[in-house]
Amino acid sequence: MQSAECKVQSIERATWPIPVAVCSQASPAIRSARSRSVMHFALCTLHIALCTALFQSSAQAQSTRDTIAAVQPKVVKIFGAGGIKSLAAHGTGFFVSKEGHIATIWSHVLDADLVTVVLSDGRRFPARVLGAEPQLALAVLKLNGEEGADFPFFNPDEAVSAGTGTRVLGFSNMFNVAAGDEPVSVVHGVIAAKTIIEARRGVFDSPYSGPVFVVDGVTNNSGAAGGVLTTRDGMLLGMIGLELRNAKSNTWMNYAIPVKELSSSIQQIISGKFERKKDPNEDEPSLKPRRYKPLDFGFLMVPDVVERTPAFIDSIQADSAAAKAGLKPDDLVLFINDELIQSCRALQDAIGRLESGDQLRLVVRRGNELVTVEMPVPRKKD
Amino acid sequence: MDGKRRDAGTQRLGLVSFALICWLSAATPAAEPQVREAELKRVEVIERVAPTVVAVFAKGGAGGGSGVLISKDGFALTNFHVVSGLGPFMKCGLNDGVLYDAVLVGIDPTGDVALIKLLGREDFPVATLGDSDKLEIGDWTYVMGNPFLLATDFQPTVTYGIVSGTHRYQPPAGTWLEYTDCIQVDTSINPGNSGGPLFSSAGELVGINGRGSFEKRGRVNSGAGYAISINQIKFFHDQLKAGRVVDHATLGATVTTDSDGGVVVNGILETSDVFRRGLRSGDELVSFAGRPVRTVNQYKNILGIYPKDWMLPIVFRHEGERREIHARLRGLHAKTELMPGPRPQAKPRQPMPKKDKDGNPEKTPGLPLPPRPDPHAEAGKPAIPEQWKDQFLAKAGFANYRFNQLEQDRVFAPLKGLGDFASAAGSWRLSGQSATGDKFELTLAVKGIGLEIRDSAFFQQLEDTDPADEPTGTGGFLIAAHQLRLLLQTGSKAFTECHYFGSEPLDGRGELVDVIVTTMRAIETRWFFSRASGLPLGLDSRLHEDAEPCLIRFESWTNFNGRRLPATWVVTSGEKEFATLTVAKAEFATKK
Numbered sequence A: 001m002q003s004a005e006c007k008v009q010s011i012e013r014a015t016w017p018i019p020v021a022v023c024s025q026a027s028p029a030i031r032s033a034r035s036r037s038v039m040h041f042a043l044c045t046l047h048i049a050l051c052t053a054l055f056q057s058s059a060q061a062q063s064t065r066d067t068i069a070a071v072q073p074k075v076v077k078i079f080g081a082g083g084i085k086s087l088a089a090h091g092t093g094f095f096v097s098k099e100g101h102i103a104t105i106w107s108h109v110l111d112a113d114l115v116t117v118v119l120s121d122g123r124r125f126p127a128r129v130l131g132a133e134p135q136l137a138l139a140v141l142k143l144n145g146e147e148g149a150d151f152p153f154f155n156p157d158e159a160v161s162a163g164t165g166t167r168v169l170g171f172s173n174m175f176n177v178a179a180g181d182e183p184v185s186v187v188h189g190v191i192a193a194k195t196i197i198e199a200r201r202g203v204f205d206s207p208y209s210g211p212v213f214v215v216d217g218v219t220n221n222s223g224a225a226g227g228v229l230t231t232r233d234g235m236l237l238g239m240i241g242l243e244l245r246n247a248k249s250n251t252w253m254n255y256a257i258p259v260k261e262l263s264s265s266i267q268q269i270i271s272g273k274f275e276r277k278k279d280p281n282e283d284e285p286s287l288k289p290r291r292y293k294p295l296d297f298g299f300l301m302v303p304d305v306v307e308r309t310p311a312f313i314d315s316i317q318a319d320s321a322a323a324k325a326g327l328k329p330d331d332l333v334l335f336i337n338d339e340l341i342q343s344c345r346a347l348q349d350a351i352g353r354l355e356s357g358d359q360l361r362l363v364v365r366r367g368n369e370l371v372t373v374e375m376p377v378p379r380k381k382d
Numbered sequence B: 001m002d003g004k005r006r007d008a009g010t011q012r013l014g015l016v017s018f019a020l021i022c023w024l025s026a027a028t029p030a031a032e033p034q035v036r037e038a039e040l041k042r043v044e045v046i047e048r049v050a051p052t053v054v055a056v057f058a059k060g061g062a063g064g065g066s067g068v069l070i071s072k073d074g075f076a077l078t079n080f081h082v083v084s085g086l087g088p089f090m091k092c093g094l095n096d097g098v099l100y101d102a103v104l105v106g107i108d109p110t111g112d113v114a115l116i117k118l119l120g121r122e123d124f125p126v127a128t129l130g131d132s133d134k135l136e137i138g139d140w141t142y143v144m145g146n147p148f149l150l151a152t153d154f155q156p157t158v159t160y161g162i163v164s165g166t167h168r169y170q171p172p173a174g175t176w177l178e179y180t181d182c183i184q185v186d187t188s189i190n191p192g193n194s195g196g197p198l199f200s201s202a203g204e205l206v207g208i209n210g211r212g213s214f215e216k217r218g219r220v221n222s223g224a225g226y227a228i229s230i231n232q233i234k235f236f237h238d239q240l241k242a243g244r245v246v247d248h249a250t251l252g253a254t255v256t257t258d259s260d261g262g263v264v265v266n267g268i269l270e271t272s273d274v275f276r277r278g279l280r281s282g283d284e285l286v287s288f289a290g291r292p293v294r295t296v297n298q299y300k301n302i303l304g305i306y307p308k309d310w311m312l313p314i315v316f317r318h319e320g321e322r323r324e325i326h327a328r329l330r331g332l333h334a335k336t337e338l339m340p341g342p343r344p345q346a347k348p349r350q351p352m353p354k355k356d357k358d359g360n361p362e363k364t365p366g367l368p369l370p371p372r373p374d375p376h377a378e379a380g381k382p383a384i385p386e387q388w389k390d391q392f393l394a395k396a397g398f399a400n401y402r403f404n405q406l407e408q409d410r411v412f413a414p415l416k417g418l419g420d421f422a423s424a425a426g427s428w429r430l431s432g433q434s435a436t437g438d439k440f441e442l443t444l445a446v447k448g449i450g451l452e453i454r455d456s457a458f459f460q461q462l463e464d465t466d467p468a469d470e471p472t473g474t475g476g477f478l479i480a481a482h483q484l485r486l487l488l489q490t491g492s493k494a495f496t497e498c499h500y501f502g503s504e505p506l507d508g509r510g511e512l513v514d515v516i517v518t519t520m521r522a523i524e525t526r527w528f529f530s531r532a533s534g535l536p537l538g539l540d541s542r543l544h545e546d547a548e549p550c551l552i553r554f555e556s557w558t559n560f561n562g563r564r565l566p567a568t569w570v571v572t573s574g575e576k577e578f579a580t581l582t583v584a585k586a587e588f589a590t591k592k
Helices: A028-038 A043-059 A064-074 A259-271 A280-287 A321-325 A344-352 B002-021 B031-052 B230-241 B296-303 B386-391 B401-418 B477-494
Strands: A075-079 A090-095 A101-105 A115-118 A124-133 A138-143 A167-172 A185-196 A199-201 A211-215 A228-231 A236-240 A255-258 A299-301 A313-316 A332-336 A359-366 A369-376 B053-057 B064-069 B075-078 B089-093 B099-108 B113-118 B140-145 B157-170 B179-185 B197-200 B205-212 B225-229 B253-257 B263-268 B284-288 B311-318 B321-328 B428-434 B439-444 B448-453 B456-461 B497-505 B512-520 B523-529 B536-542 B550-554 B557-560 B563-566 B568-573 B576-588
Touching: A064 A075, A064 A167, A064 A228, A075 A101, A090 A167, A090 A236, A101 A236, A101 A259, A115 A138, A124 A259, A138 A259, A167 A211, A167 A236, A211 A236, A236 A259, A255 A259, A299 A344, A321 A369, A332 A344, B031 B053, B031 B140, B031 B157, B031 B197, B053 B075, B053 B140, B064 B140, B064 B205, B089 B113, B099 B230, B099 B386, B113 B230, B140 B205, B157 B296, B179 B205, B179 B296, B205 B230, B225 B230, B230 B497, B253 B296, B284 B296, B401 B477, B401 B497, B401 B512, B401 B563, B439 B477, B439 B576, B448 B477, B456 B477, B477 B512, B477 B523, B477 B536, B477 B550, B557 B576, B563 B576
Parallel strands: none
Antiparallel strands: A075 A090, A075 A115, A090 A101, A101 A138, A115 A124, A124 A138, A167 A185, A167 A228, A185 A211, A185 B157, A211 A255, A228 A236, A236 A255, A299 A313, A332 A359, A359 A369, B053 B064, B053 B089, B064 B075, B075 B113, B089 B099, B099 B113, B140 B157, B140 B197, B157 B179, B179 B225, B197 B205, B205 B225, B253 B263, B263 B284, B284 B311, B311 B321, B428 B439, B428 B576, B439 B448, B448 B456, B497 B512, B512 B523, B523 B536, B536 B550, B550 B568, B557 B563, B568 B576
């Protein structure tokens, strides 16, 4: 139901599952009342809940126009690296402090020494990345030299949560439509689900995994990431995420990361106390033995550029063991000692595990042929 | 539907009684009537405006788009890219289930607008035009039309969403299909919606939907659709209705942002009107057409909504001094570019349009069915309904010259009431006094024009001599006066070219007037006709395209022996007044 301005919204400080189908005709406030009653909350709790609803309905007198006018000065356009092929050079962010700290999505746009931040009134500022938490897809920027400034901002600690059915607004620099000194685009929608993200982005997995708001409107477009999702009365809910496809259905997702998930990292980055959480995947390589590398045998692999770079041999050193054994450039390594090799990384791992005195047996594909070569593992000097 | 509502009602009843028990009933159920009210309002608006929505079909039903009726006699707006390639006649469906014949009237290839006329009724339902500048971000809007050509019974598809941005700019493909000062909505716009109406929440027509931002998700709504503002279309309406191929304005100067963030002129055509009015390289633009200029983008946005040849107020700063001028704007395209035939393929500034199999650019920004670039390509081909063939007349430079003839007839009709000038084939002698007290005599003879004033005499021979700026500095007053004689005595046939231009604000600041443009040799004259009295208010006549024109404005009309002539002539050129002449006596010789 996307009714007009007069509908009551529910702003829940905590979230809980709501049986959507049963409630389809009831307004969210009624729904929240019933859910609470079903959960046998004390009457006073109910009282508070409905008083909140009362308060919210009076806040409804504030029109969508007013909400938008209040939110837009807090949302900024970010221009940085990119601009080639499908990589946009524009993004979105939002002020999280009056001094000019901006929360945004961690993306290639920030891969520049300085990025340009444009405010809703067209003012432009250079900004630098203060800190980032790639696991949360979060980065915090700081406008250069604006210490005494007084920007309108969202306090991330005051971010709210909301249940399915809540009507929301998305603010973003999508498609860089707002290229001039004009405010960003606004779209409307309803929270369709709160779920754990399961998505992929190109061949990579999503950098963020955790709870998200899924929206029925088209919030996530090129350049939209880093924008905000708010309630109809302008309360901060989430940060719009990167464009992702659902891993199962291959459809594009419209979602936002709850700012509640980000607020402590944002505050830590601003205060300079941020310590990045260790990525369990990053710890792994250090545990892996790296006793040998391909060069110890006299061959080099192609540069490892993607997640699964095919294990092609790039070059062979003259007079090396590899040359003597008959390896050739462009050979594709399929097996090492009967272990299937699916990528350059897997090849590095397999060679790293070899021990002095082992035999290295490679099966390579050369044209349409399979060729097996063998060479001894050299003794390693310490 | 009713059953479902009852179920919901029962649920609601249960909830209400529960809330009552809890002593807090006042808060929650109060919302329901408001929701219901809003829903009823939407239903009312949709029922009211849906009959005005047009489904436009290509011949044989192979594609099409949407449109909207704006007059009882059948004029309807759509996109240029919808009608492009359809030829002069098409079929249009309304939600009464009837398929009507329609004829192409006028096109605006730059602004992506076309005017068509549905035929066969004088009582078509009509959409009310709104004021698109009053739209604000967050306002609710309806999009209606025929997306994916779903409406086999011509009932329009309705989508509902909000305004996402106002005064947006969407770059052109080459120099065509440029959306300036347009409306961005998240209301679903899909292929087939092109040309259809964007209605405000009150059901007023505020825009014509024409394109969307599509990227990796395919050509379906991605949350950003764009509508041409109805306020822009209002400027062009009378030109489109006159069967013209219209063009947008350009200043004749290029601008850039200087180090202080000001918008400054960095190049200027010396033949342009703005140059003659004193604009120079290095000057800073302050306002354009009454709107303050803050950035280059924003200036382009304002400029883009105005028609070629309009006179508009411009404020600029020249060496620190603020100046206000009214200048006539040039066209964005050369005349030949607007003629039928293959379009010159300018390099697109933004996404390269894909080429179709004929090597023509696909109009990727728009949402048409495969368009062809030349709107005239099929003009004159068969399949013209016998009943309506008099509704179309092909002529170079016009989409449908028939409609220009109709407008000329309308505008020229009051001239017949001025008296019998046709019989006055000899010399005309007008005499009187100027505002400065000087006596004058103006002689309009067949072979030449003479003027005596302030002990000076001026003469312009009409045969075997090139027209000159006589008296010097007037822009050729004698030639201009001769044009008036030609118009009154012979009418439009006296000129090599004559067409109805449309309307414009007189001198860029006055009332909206009808404009007729005539040409004779290189002399181009714009005639301004009052919409209230039907009488000419004046003329601008220039000796050649880049010359400073002679402006004559008439202040009253007097009857001289059965023939009415303007009694007071204010003659200016280059913002300098030559004289204000009051005619006291007029004599007409009937023999050459």
